[in-house]
Amino acid sequence: xxxxxxxxxxxxxxxxxxxxxxxxxxxxxxxxxxxxxxxxxxxxxxxxxxxxxxxxxxxxxxxxxxxxxxxxxxxxxxxxxxxxxxxxxxxxxxxxxxxxxxxxxxxxxxxxxxxxxxxxxxxxxxxxxxxxxxxxxxxxxxxxxxxxxxxxxxxxxxxxxxxxxxxxxxxxxxxxxxxxxxxxxxxxxxxxxxxxxxxxxxxxxxxxxxxxxxxxxxxxxxxxxxxxxxxxxxxxxxxxxxxxxxxxxxxxx
Amino acid sequence: xxxxxxxxxxxxxxxxxxxxxxxxxxxxxxxxxxxxxxxxxxxxxxxxxxxxxxxxxxxxxxxxxxxxxxxxxxxxxxxxxxxxxxxxxxxxxxxxxxxxxxxxxxxxxxxxxxxxxxxxxxxxxxxxxxxxxxxxxxxxxxxxxxxxxxxxxxxxxxxxxxxxxxxxxxxxxxxxxxxxxxxxxxxxxxxxxxxxxxxxxxxxxxxxxxxxxxxxxxxxxxxxxxxxxxxxxxxxxxxxxxxxxxxxxxxxxxxxxxxxxxxxxxxxxxxxxxxxxxxxxxxxxxxxxxxxxxxxxxxxxxxxxxxxx
Numbered sequence: 001x002x003x004x005x006x007x008x009x010x011x012x013x014x015x016x017x018x019x020x021x022x023x024x025x026x027x028x029x030x031x032x033x034x035x036x037x038x039x040x041x042x043x044x045x046x047x048x049x050x051x052x053x054x055x056x057x058x059x060x061x062x063x064x065x066x067x068x069x070x071x072x073x074x075x076x077x078x079x080x081x082x083x084x085x086x087x088x089x090x091x092x093x094x095x096x097x098x099x100x101x102x103x104x105x106x107x108x109x110x111x112x113x114x115x116x117x118x119x120x121x122x123x124x125x126x127x128x129x130x131x132x133x134x135x136x137x138x139x140x141x142x143x144x145x146x147x148x149x150x151x152x153x154x155x156x157x158x159x160x161x162x163x164x165x166x167x168x169x170x171x172x173x174x175x176x177x178x179x180x181x182x183x184x185x186x187x188x189x190x191x192x193x194x195x196x197x198x199x200x201x202x203x204x205x206x207x208x209x210x211x212x213x214x215x216x217x218x219x220x221x222x223x224x225x226x227x228x229x230x231x232x233x234x235x236x237x238x239x240x241x242x243x244x245x246x247x248x249x250x251x252x253x
Numbered sequence: 254x255x256x257x258x259x260x261x262x263x264x265x266x267x268x269x270x271x272x273x274x275x276x277x278x279x280x281x282x283x284x285x286x287x288x289x290x291x292x293x294x295x296x297x298x299x300x301x302x303x304x305x306x307x308x309x310x311x312x313x314x315x316x317x318x319x320x321x322x323x324x325x326x327x328x329x330x331x332x333x334x335x336x337x338x339x340x341x342x343x344x345x346x347x348x349x350x351x352x353x354x355x356x357x358x359x360x361x362x363x364x365x366x367x368x369x370x371x372x373x374x375x376x377x378x379x380x381x382x383x384x385x386x387x388x389x390x391x392x393x394x395x396x397x398x399x400x401x402x403x404x405x406x407x408x409x410x411x412x413x414x415x416x417x418x419x420x421x422x423x424x425x426x427x428x429x430x431x432x433x434x435x436x437x438x439x440x441x442x443x444x445x446x447x448x449x450x451x452x453x454x455x456x457x458x459x460x461x462x463x464x465x466x467x468x469x470x471x472x473x474x475x476x477x478x479x480x481x482x483x484x485x486x487x488x489x490x491x492x493x494x495x496x497x498x499x500x501x502x503x504x505x506x507x508x509x510x511x512x513x514x515x516x517x518x519x520x521x522x523x524x525x526x527x528x529x530x531x532x533x534x535x536x537x538x539x540x541x542x543x544x545x546x547x548x549x550x551x552x553x554x555x556x557x558x559x560x561x562x
Contacts, residue, residue, distance in 0.1 A: 252301075
Protein backbone atom coordinates (compact mmCIF):
# COMPACT_ATOMS: atom_id res chain seq x y z
CA UNK A 1 0.00 0.00 0.00
CA UNK A 2 1.45 3.40 -0.96
CA UNK A 3 1.59 6.36 1.39
CA UNK A 4 -1.08 8.10 -0.72
CA UNK A 5 -3.50 5.15 -0.49
CA UNK A 6 -2.92 4.66 3.23
CA UNK A 7 -3.49 8.34 3.94
CA UNK A 8 -6.59 8.49 1.70
CA UNK A 9 -7.96 5.46 3.56
CA UNK A 10 -7.35 7.25 6.86
CA UNK A 11 -9.29 10.27 5.54
CA UNK A 12 -12.23 8.08 4.57
CA UNK A 13 -12.20 6.32 7.95
CA UNK A 14 -12.00 9.69 9.69
CA UNK A 15 -15.21 10.80 7.93
CA UNK A 16 -16.97 7.66 9.07
CA UNK A 17 -15.40 7.48 12.51
CA UNK A 18 -15.63 11.07 13.73
CA UNK A 19 -18.04 13.98 14.00
CA UNK A 20 -17.96 14.74 10.26
CA UNK A 21 -20.35 11.83 9.68
CA UNK A 22 -22.78 13.60 11.99
CA UNK A 23 -22.55 17.15 10.75
CA UNK A 24 -22.72 17.31 6.95
CA UNK A 25 -24.78 14.16 6.32
CA UNK A 26 -27.02 15.11 9.24
CA UNK A 27 -27.73 18.54 7.76
CA UNK A 28 -28.24 17.16 4.23
CA UNK A 29 -30.60 14.42 5.38
CA UNK A 30 -32.50 16.80 7.66
CA UNK A 31 -33.28 19.10 4.74
CA UNK A 32 -33.96 16.17 2.39
CA UNK A 33 -36.62 14.91 4.81
CA UNK A 34 -38.11 18.23 5.91
CA UNK A 35 -38.19 19.87 2.44
CA UNK A 36 -41.08 17.84 0.98
CA UNK A 37 -42.96 17.86 4.31
CA UNK A 38 -42.66 21.64 4.67
CA UNK A 39 -43.66 22.17 1.02
CA UNK A 40 -46.83 20.21 1.73
CA UNK A 41 -47.63 21.74 5.11
CA UNK A 42 -46.58 25.40 4.74
CA UNK A 43 -49.70 26.61 2.87
CA UNK A 44 -51.95 24.72 5.29
CA UNK A 45 -50.09 26.14 8.30
CA UNK A 46 -50.28 29.66 6.91
CA UNK A 47 -53.97 29.22 6.21
CA UNK A 48 -54.64 27.97 9.73
CA UNK A 49 -52.47 30.35 11.71
CA UNK A 50 -53.17 33.56 9.82
CA UNK A 51 -56.48 32.96 8.09
CA UNK A 52 -57.83 36.42 8.98
CA UNK A 53 -54.75 38.19 7.56
CA UNK A 54 -54.84 36.24 4.27
CA UNK A 55 -58.57 36.67 3.80
CA UNK A 56 -59.23 37.03 0.10
CA UNK A 57 -55.75 35.79 -0.80
CA UNK A 58 -55.70 32.37 -2.45
CA UNK A 59 -52.79 30.35 -1.03
CA UNK A 60 -51.06 28.21 -3.69
CA UNK A 61 -51.71 24.50 -3.84
CA UNK A 62 -48.62 22.56 -2.72
CA UNK A 63 -46.79 20.88 -5.62
CA UNK A 64 -43.68 18.79 -6.19
CA UNK A 65 -41.94 21.93 -7.55
CA UNK A 66 -42.25 23.49 -4.10
CA UNK A 67 -40.60 20.43 -2.58
CA UNK A 68 -37.75 20.52 -5.10
CA UNK A 69 -37.39 24.28 -4.56
CA UNK A 70 -36.96 23.78 -0.80
CA UNK A 71 -34.23 21.19 -1.39
CA UNK A 72 -32.22 23.35 -3.78
CA UNK A 73 -32.71 26.48 -1.65
CA UNK A 74 -31.32 24.65 1.40
CA UNK A 75 -28.40 23.19 -0.58
CA UNK A 76 -27.50 26.65 -1.88
CA UNK A 77 -27.75 28.25 1.54
CA UNK A 78 -27.26 26.37 4.77
CA UNK A 79 -25.49 23.32 3.26
CA UNK A 80 -22.90 25.55 1.54
CA UNK A 81 -22.31 27.43 4.81
CA UNK A 82 -21.95 24.14 6.73
CA UNK A 83 -19.53 22.82 4.10
CA UNK A 84 -17.42 25.99 4.35
CA UNK A 85 -17.30 25.76 8.15
CA UNK A 86 -16.56 22.00 8.26
CA UNK A 87 -13.76 22.23 5.69
CA UNK A 88 -12.20 25.39 7.18
CA UNK A 89 -9.81 23.18 9.15
CA UNK A 90 -9.28 20.38 6.66
CA UNK A 91 -5.50 20.99 6.58
CA UNK A 92 -4.89 23.56 9.33
CA UNK A 93 -6.39 21.28 12.01
CA UNK A 94 -3.79 18.62 11.14
CA UNK A 95 -1.01 21.19 11.35
CA UNK A 96 -2.28 22.51 14.67
CA UNK A 97 -2.70 19.09 16.29
CA UNK A 98 0.71 17.87 15.11
CA UNK A 99 -0.65 14.96 13.08
CA UNK A 100 0.62 16.52 9.83
CA UNK A 101 4.17 16.46 11.25
CA UNK A 102 3.94 12.74 12.03
CA UNK A 103 2.51 11.89 8.60
CA UNK A 104 4.81 14.11 6.57
CA UNK A 105 7.98 12.64 8.10
CA UNK A 106 6.89 9.29 6.62
CA UNK A 107 7.02 8.45 2.90
CA UNK A 108 4.07 10.75 2.10
CA UNK A 109 4.80 13.85 0.05
CA UNK A 110 3.05 17.14 0.76
CA UNK A 111 1.37 16.89 -2.66
CA UNK A 112 0.05 13.41 -1.82
CA UNK A 113 -1.21 14.74 1.55
CA UNK A 114 -3.31 17.46 -0.11
CA UNK A 115 -4.42 15.37 -3.08
CA UNK A 116 -5.55 12.45 -0.91
CA UNK A 117 -7.79 14.85 0.99
CA UNK A 118 -9.02 16.38 -2.29
CA UNK A 119 -9.91 12.97 -3.75
CA UNK A 120 -11.65 11.64 -0.64
CA UNK A 121 -13.70 14.76 0.10
CA UNK A 122 -14.59 15.35 -3.55
CA UNK A 123 -15.94 11.79 -3.55
CA UNK A 124 -17.71 12.19 -0.20
CA UNK A 125 -19.77 15.16 -1.41
CA UNK A 126 -21.45 13.30 -4.35
CA UNK A 127 -22.42 10.50 -1.96
CA UNK A 128 -24.16 13.05 0.28
CA UNK A 129 -25.88 14.82 -2.61
CA UNK A 130 -27.07 11.56 -4.20
CA UNK A 131 -28.37 10.32 -0.86
CA UNK A 132 -30.16 13.59 -0.10
CA UNK A 133 -31.62 13.85 -3.60
CA UNK A 134 -32.88 10.26 -3.43
CA UNK A 135 -34.63 10.98 -0.12
CA UNK A 136 -36.18 14.20 -1.47
CA UNK A 137 -37.23 12.43 -4.68
CA UNK A 138 -38.80 9.50 -2.84
CA UNK A 139 -40.61 11.60 -0.21
CA UNK A 140 -41.89 13.98 -2.88
CA UNK A 141 -43.34 11.00 -4.77
CA UNK A 142 -45.01 9.75 -1.58
CA UNK A 143 -46.44 13.12 -0.55
CA UNK A 144 -47.33 14.65 -3.91
CA UNK A 145 -47.95 11.54 -5.98
CA UNK A 146 -45.61 12.70 -8.70
CA UNK A 147 -41.89 13.46 -8.81
CA UNK A 148 -40.29 13.82 -12.22
CA UNK A 149 -36.59 13.06 -11.83
CA UNK A 150 -34.73 14.91 -14.55
CA UNK A 151 -35.05 18.49 -13.26
CA UNK A 152 -34.34 17.49 -9.66
CA UNK A 153 -31.23 15.48 -10.55
CA UNK A 154 -29.85 18.01 -13.01
CA UNK A 155 -30.32 20.83 -10.46
CA UNK A 156 -28.68 18.73 -7.71
CA UNK A 157 -25.72 17.82 -9.90
CA UNK A 158 -25.26 21.46 -10.92
CA UNK A 159 -25.10 22.34 -7.19
CA UNK A 160 -22.68 19.43 -6.63
CA UNK A 161 -20.17 21.04 -8.98
CA UNK A 162 -20.43 24.25 -6.94
CA UNK A 163 -19.95 22.16 -3.79
CA UNK A 164 -16.76 20.56 -5.13
CA UNK A 165 -15.50 24.01 -6.09
CA UNK A 166 -15.98 25.17 -2.51
CA UNK A 167 -14.23 22.07 -1.14
CA UNK A 168 -11.26 23.03 -3.33
CA UNK A 169 -11.42 26.66 -2.20
CA UNK A 170 -11.54 25.62 1.46
CA UNK A 171 -8.57 23.30 0.91
CA UNK A 172 -6.53 26.25 -0.35
CA UNK A 173 -7.74 28.61 2.38
CA UNK A 174 -7.00 25.99 5.03
CA UNK A 175 -3.44 25.68 3.70
CA UNK A 176 -2.97 29.45 3.51
CA UNK A 177 -4.51 30.39 6.86
CA UNK A 178 -3.48 28.80 10.12
CA UNK A 179 -6.92 29.02 11.71
CA UNK A 180 -10.04 27.07 10.79
CA UNK A 181 -12.23 30.03 11.80
CA UNK A 182 -10.21 32.40 9.61
CA UNK A 183 -10.50 30.06 6.62
CA UNK A 184 -14.25 29.66 7.21
CA UNK A 185 -14.68 33.44 7.38
CA UNK A 186 -12.77 33.89 4.13
CA UNK A 187 -14.83 31.08 2.53
CA UNK A 188 -18.11 32.72 3.52
CA UNK A 189 -16.82 36.03 2.13
CA UNK A 190 -15.94 34.28 -1.12
CA UNK A 191 -19.45 32.82 -1.35
CA UNK A 192 -21.00 36.28 -0.95
CA UNK A 193 -18.68 37.64 -3.66
CA UNK A 194 -19.53 34.79 -6.04
CA UNK A 195 -23.26 35.35 -5.47
CA UNK A 196 -22.90 39.07 -6.16
CA UNK A 197 -20.72 38.43 -9.23
CA UNK A 198 -23.52 36.32 -10.73
CA UNK A 199 -25.57 39.49 -11.17
CA UNK A 200 -23.24 40.64 -13.98
CA UNK A 201 -24.41 38.71 -17.02
CA UNK A 202 -21.10 37.48 -18.50
CA UNK A 203 -20.05 36.10 -15.14
CA UNK A 204 -23.57 34.93 -14.39
CA UNK A 205 -23.59 32.94 -17.64
CA UNK A 206 -20.13 31.49 -18.15
CA UNK A 207 -18.23 31.58 -14.86
CA UNK A 208 -18.58 29.44 -11.72
CA UNK A 209 -20.70 32.28 -10.28
CA UNK A 210 -23.53 31.11 -12.56
CA UNK A 211 -23.84 27.94 -10.47
CA UNK A 212 -25.34 29.96 -7.60
CA UNK A 213 -28.48 30.45 -9.76
CA UNK A 214 -28.35 27.62 -12.34
CA UNK A 215 -29.93 24.94 -10.06
CA UNK A 216 -33.01 27.09 -9.37
CA UNK A 217 -33.27 28.01 -13.07
CA UNK A 218 -33.13 24.32 -14.04
CA UNK A 219 -35.95 23.55 -11.62
CA UNK A 220 -38.01 26.36 -13.07
CA UNK A 221 -37.50 24.89 -16.55
CA UNK A 222 -35.57 27.96 -17.77
CA UNK A 223 -33.28 27.57 -20.73
CA UNK A 224 -29.87 28.13 -19.09
CA UNK A 225 -26.37 27.36 -20.27
CA UNK A 226 -25.02 24.65 -17.96
CA UNK A 227 -21.94 23.43 -19.79
CA UNK A 228 -19.92 26.65 -19.47
CA UNK A 229 -20.32 27.21 -15.74
CA UNK A 230 -19.76 23.49 -15.05
CA UNK A 231 -16.62 23.39 -17.19
CA UNK A 232 -15.15 26.61 -15.73
CA UNK A 233 -16.00 25.50 -12.17
CA UNK A 234 -14.33 22.11 -12.58
CA UNK A 235 -11.27 23.76 -14.17
CA UNK A 236 -11.10 26.25 -11.29
CA UNK A 237 -11.53 23.46 -8.72
CA UNK A 238 -8.57 21.55 -10.23
CA UNK A 239 -6.52 24.75 -10.24
CA UNK A 240 -7.36 25.44 -6.58
CA UNK A 241 -6.43 21.89 -5.53
CA UNK A 242 -3.14 22.20 -7.45
CA UNK A 243 -2.43 25.60 -5.91
CA UNK A 244 -3.18 24.23 -2.42
CA UNK A 245 -0.67 21.40 -3.02
CA UNK A 246 1.94 23.85 -4.34
CA UNK A 247 1.56 26.26 -1.41
CA UNK A 248 1.63 23.39 1.10
CA UNK A 249 4.83 22.04 -0.47
CA UNK A 250 6.54 25.36 0.11
CA UNK A 251 5.29 25.96 3.63
CA UNK A 252 7.14 25.06 6.83
CA UNK A 253 5.58 22.99 9.57
CA UNK B 254 33.01 5.93 9.27
CA UNK B 255 30.34 7.72 7.18
CA UNK B 256 28.12 10.47 8.54
CA UNK B 257 24.44 9.80 9.12
CA UNK B 258 23.92 13.52 9.71
CA UNK B 259 26.10 16.39 8.60
CA UNK B 260 25.34 20.08 8.83
CA UNK B 261 27.58 22.86 7.63
CA UNK B 262 27.01 26.48 8.61
CA UNK B 263 23.36 25.67 9.24
CA UNK B 264 21.51 28.88 10.00
CA UNK B 265 17.84 29.55 10.53
CA UNK B 266 16.40 33.00 11.02
CA UNK B 267 12.78 33.74 12.03
CA UNK B 268 12.18 37.46 11.55
CA UNK B 269 14.76 39.17 13.76
CA UNK B 270 15.55 36.04 15.71
CA UNK B 271 18.50 33.84 14.80
CA UNK B 272 17.30 30.40 15.95
CA UNK B 273 20.37 28.62 14.58
CA UNK B 274 23.69 30.30 13.98
CA UNK B 275 26.12 28.48 11.71
CA UNK B 276 25.69 25.03 13.25
CA UNK B 277 28.20 22.37 12.21
CA UNK B 278 27.35 18.82 13.23
CA UNK B 279 28.83 15.47 12.33
CA UNK B 280 26.95 12.40 13.54
CA UNK B 281 28.58 9.09 12.75
CA UNK B 282 26.46 6.23 11.49
CA UNK B 283 25.56 3.77 14.25
CA UNK B 284 26.21 6.16 17.11
CA UNK B 285 23.87 7.35 19.85
CA UNK B 286 24.21 11.13 19.70
CA UNK B 287 22.91 13.42 22.42
CA UNK B 288 21.88 16.90 21.37
CA UNK B 289 21.92 18.94 24.55
CA UNK B 290 20.77 22.43 25.20
CA UNK B 291 18.61 24.58 27.42
CA UNK B 292 15.05 25.41 26.39
CA UNK B 293 14.99 27.68 23.34
CA UNK B 294 18.55 26.79 22.29
CA UNK B 295 17.43 25.68 18.80
CA UNK B 296 17.23 21.90 19.24
CA UNK B 297 13.72 21.51 17.82
CA UNK B 298 14.52 23.83 14.91
CA UNK B 299 17.53 21.66 14.03
CA UNK B 300 15.44 18.48 14.19
CA UNK B 301 12.70 20.05 12.05
CA UNK B 302 15.26 20.95 9.38
CA UNK B 303 16.74 17.44 9.47
CA UNK B 304 13.25 15.93 9.16
CA UNK B 305 12.43 18.14 6.16
CA UNK B 306 9.73 20.10 8.02
CA UNK B 307 11.58 23.43 7.82
CA UNK B 308 14.15 24.90 5.45
CA UNK B 309 17.48 26.41 6.44
CA UNK B 310 17.99 30.12 5.84
CA UNK B 311 21.58 29.35 4.85
CA UNK B 312 24.07 26.53 5.14
CA UNK B 313 23.35 22.91 4.38
CA UNK B 314 22.14 19.76 6.10
CA UNK B 315 22.27 16.20 4.87
CA UNK B 316 20.84 12.98 6.28
CA UNK B 317 22.02 9.55 5.17
CA UNK B 318 24.08 11.19 2.46
CA UNK B 319 21.23 13.20 0.91
CA UNK B 320 20.70 16.93 1.17
CA UNK B 321 17.50 17.53 3.17
CA UNK B 322 16.34 20.02 0.53
CA UNK B 323 16.09 17.21 -2.04
CA UNK B 324 15.34 14.29 0.30
CA UNK B 325 12.41 12.27 -1.03
CA UNK B 326 10.36 9.25 0.04
CA UNK B 327 13.38 6.97 -0.43
CA UNK B 328 15.17 8.86 2.36
CA UNK B 329 12.06 9.20 4.57
CA UNK B 330 11.61 5.41 4.37
CA UNK B 331 14.84 5.05 6.37
CA UNK B 332 14.08 7.62 9.06
CA UNK B 333 12.06 7.41 12.26
CA UNK B 334 10.95 10.71 13.77
CA UNK B 335 9.42 11.64 17.10
CA UNK B 336 8.47 15.31 17.58
CA UNK B 337 8.64 16.95 21.03
CA UNK B 338 4.84 16.87 21.39
CA UNK B 339 3.59 14.07 19.12
CA UNK B 340 0.12 14.59 17.61
CA UNK B 341 -2.11 11.59 17.05
CA UNK B 342 -5.49 10.90 15.50
CA UNK B 343 -7.25 10.69 18.82
CA UNK B 344 -10.15 8.61 17.45
CA UNK B 345 -7.73 5.76 16.72
CA UNK B 346 -6.47 3.12 19.11
CA UNK B 347 -2.72 2.45 19.54
CA UNK B 348 -2.74 -0.65 17.36
CA UNK B 349 -4.73 1.09 14.61
CA UNK B 350 -2.31 4.01 14.68
CA UNK B 351 0.77 1.78 14.41
CA UNK B 352 -0.85 -0.12 11.52
CA UNK B 353 -1.69 3.17 9.81
CA UNK B 354 1.94 4.33 10.15
CA UNK B 355 3.15 0.93 8.92
CA UNK B 356 0.89 1.28 5.87
CA UNK B 357 2.36 4.73 5.16
CA UNK B 358 5.73 2.95 4.91
CA UNK B 359 4.21 0.19 2.77
CA UNK B 360 5.34 -2.53 5.21
CA UNK B 361 4.11 -5.99 4.20
CA UNK B 362 1.31 -7.42 6.36
CA UNK B 363 3.14 -10.31 8.13
CA UNK B 364 6.11 -8.09 9.00
CA UNK B 365 3.78 -5.32 10.18
CA UNK B 366 1.75 -7.71 12.35
CA UNK B 367 4.89 -8.84 14.17
CA UNK B 368 6.29 -5.33 14.59
CA UNK B 369 3.02 -3.89 15.86
CA UNK B 370 2.75 -6.60 18.49
CA UNK B 371 6.38 -6.19 19.57
CA UNK B 372 6.25 -2.38 19.71
CA UNK B 373 2.95 -2.30 21.62
CA UNK B 374 4.64 -4.56 24.14
CA UNK B 375 7.75 -2.39 24.35
CA UNK B 376 5.58 0.73 24.75
CA UNK B 377 3.58 -0.95 27.49
CA UNK B 378 0.39 -0.46 25.46
CA UNK B 379 -0.40 -4.08 24.65
CA UNK B 380 -4.00 -4.80 25.61
CA UNK B 381 -4.87 -1.10 26.06
CA UNK B 382 -8.16 -0.73 24.22
CA UNK B 383 -9.01 2.92 24.88
CA UNK B 384 -8.77 5.51 22.13
CA UNK B 385 -5.60 7.62 22.00
CA UNK B 386 -7.63 10.69 23.00
CA UNK B 387 -7.91 9.17 26.47
CA UNK B 388 -4.17 8.55 26.93
CA UNK B 389 -1.92 10.30 29.44
CA UNK B 390 1.04 12.34 28.13
CA UNK B 391 3.40 9.53 29.06
CA UNK B 392 1.35 6.94 27.12
CA UNK B 393 1.33 9.23 24.08
CA UNK B 394 5.09 9.69 24.37
CA UNK B 395 5.63 5.92 24.48
CA UNK B 396 3.33 5.46 21.48
CA UNK B 397 5.33 8.20 19.76
CA UNK B 398 8.56 6.28 20.30
CA UNK B 399 6.89 3.07 19.05
CA UNK B 400 5.66 4.71 15.81
CA UNK B 401 9.16 6.09 15.20
CA UNK B 402 10.50 2.53 15.24
CA UNK B 403 7.84 0.85 13.07
CA UNK B 404 10.00 0.98 9.93
CA UNK B 405 13.16 -0.31 11.70
CA UNK B 406 14.85 2.99 10.76
CA UNK B 407 18.47 3.51 9.85
CA UNK B 408 18.29 6.95 11.47
CA UNK B 409 16.14 7.77 14.46
CA UNK B 410 15.46 11.46 15.20
CA UNK B 411 13.94 12.02 18.63
CA UNK B 412 12.99 15.37 20.13
CA UNK B 413 12.94 15.15 23.93
CA UNK B 414 11.83 11.49 23.96
CA UNK B 415 11.90 11.08 27.73
CA UNK B 416 10.59 14.46 28.90
CA UNK B 417 7.04 13.26 29.63
CA UNK B 418 7.92 9.87 31.04
CA UNK B 419 7.93 8.56 34.59
CA UNK B 420 11.15 6.90 35.88
CA UNK B 421 10.09 3.42 34.68
CA UNK B 422 9.09 4.69 31.24
CA UNK B 423 12.33 6.64 30.98
CA UNK B 424 14.37 3.58 31.83
CA UNK B 425 12.52 1.49 29.21
CA UNK B 426 13.06 4.08 26.48
CA UNK B 427 16.73 4.60 27.36
CA UNK B 428 17.36 0.83 27.47
CA UNK B 429 15.72 0.56 24.07
CA UNK B 430 17.91 3.35 22.66
CA UNK B 431 21.03 1.65 24.02
CA UNK B 432 19.97 -1.62 22.37
CA UNK B 433 19.89 0.16 18.99
CA UNK B 434 23.56 1.15 19.17
CA UNK B 435 25.46 -0.13 16.15
CA UNK B 436 22.38 -0.87 14.00
CA UNK B 437 20.60 2.48 14.07
CA UNK B 438 21.93 5.99 14.38
CA UNK B 439 20.06 7.67 17.21
CA UNK B 440 20.04 11.47 17.34
CA UNK B 441 18.11 12.74 20.30
CA UNK B 442 17.66 16.12 21.83
CA UNK B 443 17.20 16.58 25.52
CA UNK B 444 17.94 18.79 28.46
CA UNK B 445 18.08 15.80 30.83
CA UNK B 446 21.82 15.35 31.32
CA UNK B 447 21.54 12.06 33.16
CA UNK B 448 19.92 10.50 30.05
CA UNK B 449 22.78 11.64 27.86
CA UNK B 450 25.44 10.39 30.24
CA UNK B 451 23.67 7.05 30.39
CA UNK B 452 23.22 6.24 26.72
CA UNK B 453 25.20 8.54 24.42
CA UNK B 454 28.61 8.04 22.84
CA UNK B 455 28.86 11.56 21.56
CA UNK B 456 27.25 14.82 22.51
CA UNK B 457 26.84 18.30 21.09
CA UNK B 458 25.86 21.20 23.32
CA UNK B 459 23.77 23.91 21.72
CA UNK B 460 23.29 27.30 23.32
CA UNK B 461 21.50 30.28 21.78
CA UNK B 462 21.64 28.65 18.35
CA UNK B 463 25.35 27.89 18.44
CA UNK B 464 27.21 24.64 19.03
CA UNK B 465 29.45 25.39 22.00
CA UNK B 466 30.94 21.90 22.22
CA UNK B 467 30.84 18.65 20.27
CA UNK B 468 32.82 15.55 21.18
CA UNK B 469 32.60 12.05 22.62
CA UNK B 470 31.41 12.40 26.22
CA UNK B 471 34.68 11.26 27.81
CA UNK B 472 36.68 13.61 25.64
CA UNK B 473 34.32 16.45 26.45
CA UNK B 474 34.69 15.89 30.15
CA UNK B 475 38.47 15.61 29.82
CA UNK B 476 38.60 18.76 27.67
CA UNK B 477 36.29 20.97 29.67
CA UNK B 478 35.96 19.14 32.94
CA UNK B 479 38.37 20.21 35.62
CA UNK B 480 39.30 17.96 38.49
CA UNK B 481 38.22 18.73 42.00
CA UNK B 482 39.28 17.84 45.52
CA UNK B 483 36.91 18.23 48.43
CA UNK B 484 38.60 18.41 51.83
CA UNK B 485 36.92 18.43 55.23
CA UNK B 486 39.23 19.51 58.05
CA UNK B 487 38.84 19.69 61.81
CA UNK B 488 39.54 23.24 62.96
CA UNK B 489 41.43 26.04 61.13
CA UNK B 490 39.59 25.74 57.80
CA UNK B 491 39.94 29.47 57.02
CA UNK B 492 43.70 29.52 57.38
CA UNK B 493 44.04 26.28 55.45
CA UNK B 494 41.93 27.64 52.57
CA UNK B 495 44.15 30.73 52.37
CA UNK B 496 47.22 28.51 52.31
CA UNK B 497 45.79 26.35 49.49
CA UNK B 498 45.01 29.43 47.36
CA UNK B 499 48.73 30.16 47.20
CA UNK B 500 49.55 26.77 45.64
CA UNK B 501 50.29 26.65 41.90
CA UNK B 502 48.04 23.60 41.34
CA UNK B 503 44.96 25.28 42.90
CA UNK B 504 42.90 26.97 40.18
CA UNK B 505 40.04 27.94 42.50
CA UNK B 506 39.08 27.47 46.12
CA UNK B 507 35.57 27.73 47.50
CA UNK B 508 33.94 27.00 50.85
CA UNK B 509 31.12 24.47 50.96
CA UNK B 510 30.50 24.69 54.72
CA UNK B 511 32.24 25.65 57.93
CA UNK B 512 34.90 22.93 57.65
CA UNK B 513 34.66 21.92 53.97
CA UNK B 514 36.80 23.34 51.18
CA UNK B 515 36.32 22.60 47.46
CA UNK B 516 39.48 22.99 45.40
CA UNK B 517 39.58 23.01 41.59
CA UNK B 518 42.99 21.62 40.71
CA UNK B 519 45.18 21.67 37.63
CA UNK B 520 47.51 18.90 38.78
CA UNK B 521 45.70 16.17 40.68
CA UNK B 522 48.75 14.14 41.71
CA UNK B 523 50.50 17.19 43.18
CA UNK B 524 47.32 18.10 45.08
CA UNK B 525 46.90 14.56 46.41
CA UNK B 526 50.50 14.53 47.67
CA UNK B 527 50.63 18.00 49.14
CA UNK B 528 47.21 18.45 50.77
CA UNK B 529 47.73 15.80 53.50
CA UNK B 530 51.24 17.16 54.12
CA UNK B 531 49.89 20.72 54.47
CA UNK B 532 47.21 19.54 56.90
CA UNK B 533 49.76 17.65 58.97
CA UNK B 534 52.13 20.65 59.00
CA UNK B 535 49.31 22.91 60.19
CA UNK B 536 48.42 20.31 62.82
CA UNK B 537 44.80 20.13 61.67
CA UNK B 538 42.59 17.03 61.66
CA UNK B 539 41.51 15.51 58.31
CA UNK B 540 38.02 13.95 58.35
CA UNK B 541 37.45 13.63 54.56
CA UNK B 542 39.29 14.02 51.27
CA UNK B 543 37.52 13.19 47.96
CA UNK B 544 38.98 13.62 44.50
CA UNK B 545 37.06 13.40 41.20
CA UNK B 546 36.16 14.81 37.78
CA UNK B 547 33.42 17.27 36.95
CA UNK B 548 30.32 15.52 35.62
CA UNK B 549 28.60 16.33 32.33
CA UNK B 550 26.13 18.48 34.22
CA UNK B 551 28.89 20.72 35.52
CA UNK B 552 30.49 20.85 32.04
CA UNK B 553 27.11 21.78 30.57
CA UNK B 554 26.37 24.47 33.14
CA UNK B 555 29.89 25.83 32.77
CA UNK B 556 29.70 25.98 28.95
CA UNK B 557 26.17 27.36 28.76
CA UNK B 558 26.48 29.93 31.52
CA UNK B 559 29.99 30.78 30.31
CA UNK B 560 28.55 31.79 26.96
CA UNK B 561 26.17 34.17 28.70
CA UNK B 562 28.59 35.88 31.01
